[in-house]
Amino acid sequence: MTDDGAPLELLDRGYAAIMRRVVATGTAPHFTELAAELGTPIEQARQLAHELVAITPGWMASDTDLFASFPPFNLQPTQYRVTVDGVGGWYAQCGLEATAIRWLVPGQTVRIEAPCLCCGEAIVVEMHDEEITTTEPAEIVGYTSDVIGGSADSRPFR
Amino acid sequence: MNLFRSEEHARRWDGFNPAMDHAIKPLAEWAEAFANPFFRERGRADYISWTRSDDGAAAFRALRSSLPVPADH
Numbered sequence: 321m322t323d324d325g326a327p328l329e330l331l332d333r334g335y336a337a338i339m340r341r342v343v344a345t346g347t348a349p350h351f352t353e354l355a356a357e358l359g360t361p362i363e364q365a366r367q368l369a370h371e372l373v374a375i376t377p378g379w380m381a382s383d384t385d386l387f388a389s390f391p392p393f394n395l396q397p398t399q400y401r402v403t404v405d406g407v408g409g410w411y412a413q414c415g416l417e418a419t420a421i422r423w424l425v426p427g428q429t430v431r432i433e434a435p436c437l438c439c440g441e442a443i444v445v446e447m448h449d450e451e452i453t454t455t456e457p458a459e460i461v462g463y464t465s466d467v468i469g470g471s472a473d474s475r476p477f478r
Numbered sequence: 479m480n481l482f483r484s485e486e487h488a489r490r491w492d493g494f495n496p497a498m499d500h501a502i503k504p505l506a507e508w509a510e511a512f513a514n515p516f517f518r519e520r521g522r523a524d525y526i527s528w529t530r531s532d533d534g535a536a537a538f539r540a541l542r543s544s545l546p547v548p549a550d551h
Contacts, residue, residue: 331526339520375526392517400481415481419509420517437480438487445481445505450513455505459484462508465495468479468545 325371326364333358334368335376338390343424346409348387348395378413392417392424403431416462422447429453481505501546514541 355365378389400412412418432445446454482488515537
């Protein structure tokens with residue numbers, strides 16, 4: 321048991337179950353589905369979902385029990401559209417986490433397409449395991465306007 | 479935490495924070511930071527336990543030391 325949360329073994333199983341679903345489908349399980357998969361009471365799964373997004377760190381849709389972000393992915397659409405080996409349906413949590421999606425799909429090509437927030441023109445990045453194989457334009461930069469890992473309230477706005 | 483077509487585009491963004499000007503980095507540098515084991519190990523069946531292990535703690539310390547903080551910190 322952790323200090324004041326779910327048992328570590330349950331956190332592990334819950335995290336892995338959610339990530340498996342997100343990687344496979346681009347969607348997260350509802351907490352009732354999580355309860356069924358983990359064999360826990362529904363209320364325990366609901367609390368577990370909140371605990372896991374706080375740890376990862378992601379966030380729930382405001383004032384709900386519905387996953388909005390589970391890094392490196394976002395369950396609500398963002399400007400960072402992701403395809404894996406040409407198949408779409410995923411979104412990255414942010415432009416920087418987008419570069420970490422490849423670790424969850426080894427051997428596959430991850431393509432990120434996004435508009436530049438300054439001008440709306442296209443940005444394209446392709447990655448395959450250790451390699452960044454495409455950057456269009458070549459001068460792409462990443463930027464955060466605040467501390468990474470800072471306050472939970474500011475996570476969607478950096 | 480966004481991508482921009484160039485440094486100039488990042489500085490022209492409405493959300494640009496001058497105190498974090500040094501956080502503008504080439505994509506490859508950010509990709510290296512996000513290649514830390516903290517991100518690579520997310521597919522583990524015991525990921526949360528791993529983050530609390532010595533290896534996980536060491537990876538997190540290395541990650542934190544590589545990330546920019548505001549100039550006035």
